[in-house]
Amino acid sequence: MLNQVVKLTINGIEKEVYVRNAETLIHTLRHELGLMGAKPACNNGDCGACTVLVDGLPLNSCHTLTVENENRSITTIEGLTDTTIQERFIKNWAIQCGYCTPGFVLNSYALIETEPDADDATIDEWLDSNICRCTGYQEIKQTVKEVIQMRGTNE
Template sequence: MITLLVNGEHRQVDAEPETPLLYVLRNDLGLMGARFGCGLGLCGACFVHVDGVAVPACDTPIWSLEGKAVTTVEGISPHPVQRVFLDEQAAQCGYCVTGIIMSAVALLGRSPHPGEPEVAAALDRHLCRCGAQQRMVRAIVKAGEDDD
């Protein structure tokens, strides 16, 4: 048994230490926000926060999370970025959105009023096949402006 701190709760899981966090979140804990995309940490669909930093859950083994706080998109709700994404119709199909929102929340935590270049750089590891990136960038910038 391994104990993880997920969304503020200690959760025990019966899994091998090398098991990717994504599998534990979805299969053992029923948290479906992080999605499987590439399995290599390259597309961003599975991003969660580990101690406030956005990381790919698909290639983060659970052994590496001892003493660290994991936050999923379910753990940040409701968040202003989510509202702005809806208001600005920033998402299209939605598959990549939860990972992008997690990166946006991490960015706004360290830079409350980012400009478009900073947002674009923060989303560089995310793949949106629908081509909605510019709407997402504008929504995240607006979320920083609305924070005033």
Template sequence: MIYPIEFQVNGEERTIQVRAADILLDTLRDKLGLTGSKSGCDNGDCGTCTILLNSLPMKSCLMLTVEAGRKQITTIEGLMNSPVQQAFVQNQAFQCGYCTPGFIVNCQGLQNVHPHANQETIRVWLESNICRCMSYEEIHNAVKRVFSGS
């Protein structure tokens, strides 16, 4: 069965037709052309597919598209030139870049929820994403920069 789903993606109202079994990650990539969110593990462990759902981080590989109806979705494309993205660039917080969109989106979610996060809160939130290239020090420095305002 096909269902019409309405939601807001990166500030734009969208209506698309989806099957009940469609995964949000696949819908974003295949139907909307938003390929910044990546498929890494398809079971919620790595965080490469992280999006913001009503301003909170969500792993889009774990969510059916029909569950996103009438919600606000922000992908990495919606965070272009954001202070978080700029901090990652300034701190060279990436190697291959595959995990970077998920980290940036997760960090934006952290800032949404805890605008004055301390080091422990930052550490705990960063644990939800995996970098296989081991850029953790640079990533942590970028996130600290976001919260220090420098």
């Protein structure tokens, strides 16, 4: 079978898409569903610009086939609208040109959800999977620390 219907849950909404078996998730998100947040860049899984969350964990959407993600929960940057991490990225200028920003925001969100007490080494390890060519990483790391601290004081 060269083409098939795949059921995907994206940002909490179930969608059916007709895809080629060899179609990557980033292609489906951008070209079939109009979700432009995941960015194509290196197309070999090295830069993180195409990061999405699959079942809550970061995944390079350029490196996975759409058909492999059926019956899994996919979150794109469009699904994190009005979240604290996204608001703090903007407030702290943890952005430059913005191309890599969705991947960083998603990865940071997953880090905070998975490791709510993350130390500096853990933050560095998680952020190593994303590359920014425009800025240093200090504002991004500070934003992650700030959101972790904010969550700790709210509990």
